Amino acid sequence: AQKITQTQPGMFVQEKEAVTLDCTYDTSDPSYGLFWYKQPSSGEMIFLIYQGSYDQQNATEGRYSLNFQKARKSANLVISASQLGDSAMYFCAMSLSGGSYIPTFGRGTSLIVHP
Amino acid sequence: EPEVTQTPSHQVTQMGQEVILRCVPISNHLYFYWYRQILGQKVEFLVSFYNNEISEKSEIFDDQFSVERPDGSNFTLKIRSTKLEDSAMYFCASSERRAALASYGYTFGSGTRLTVV
Secondary structure (H helix, E strand, O other): OOEEEOOOOEEEEEOOOOEEEOOEEEOOOOOEEEEEEEEOOOOOOEEEEEEEOOOOOOOEEOOEEEEEEOOOOEEEEEEOOOOHHHOEEEEEEEEEOOOOOOOEEOOOEEEEEEO | OOOOEEEOOEEEEOOOOOEEEEEEOOOOOOEEEEEEEOOOOOEEEEEEEEOOEEEEEOOOOOOOEEEEOOOOOOEEEEEOOOOHHHOEEEEEEEEOOOOOOOOOOEEEOOOEEEEEO
8 A cells, every 4th residue: 555654744935935745655666756735724635746656857837846866765755935925835756657546645844934 | 718617715614514525527528637735745646537437546545435416517525424533624636647647638627625514
């Protein structure tokens, strides 16, 4: 069974600085996808970025980038130039290609951006 | 941009009552899911649905829960006799393929916040 671990329950960052949110995973399946979602206080789940296990390059989407280290089984989210609107819960999730393909979520990290 | 629509956004119900949460998945998606998130806790998988039947369900999805696709567009989650511990945010999601191994992955709705009193 796959497992997602987010060890940081809360993170603080100064506006305009970069922040890294940690995510490690555990699976024996060679083919999988990793996702990050943002959940603002209003509650909706917003897709941010995706990384496939066979992707050669780290995924980037605007200010979001994914630091994918396959050997270490980590998929950390990097937010550059933090904005006040980035304050939210951030969830890492993983989906496998075989077996149970249902995305499994980590417990989330609460990010607060200070002005 | 296509989106998953959930109604209602908030629902308050008396313990023991039945509730139906509604979802309209993205039209060309074939796989549908319900997740729940108890306040402040992780997002938990409930059930997946494909080809008009449940394809996978978690331990949480007991006999109190059922899902249905009554027509070509709606996907519903029914809780027969609500308990206080059913209070949570319920998310519907849909995907085009079985395994989301691409960036178009899973699209979530905005959620229904269910409060059982």
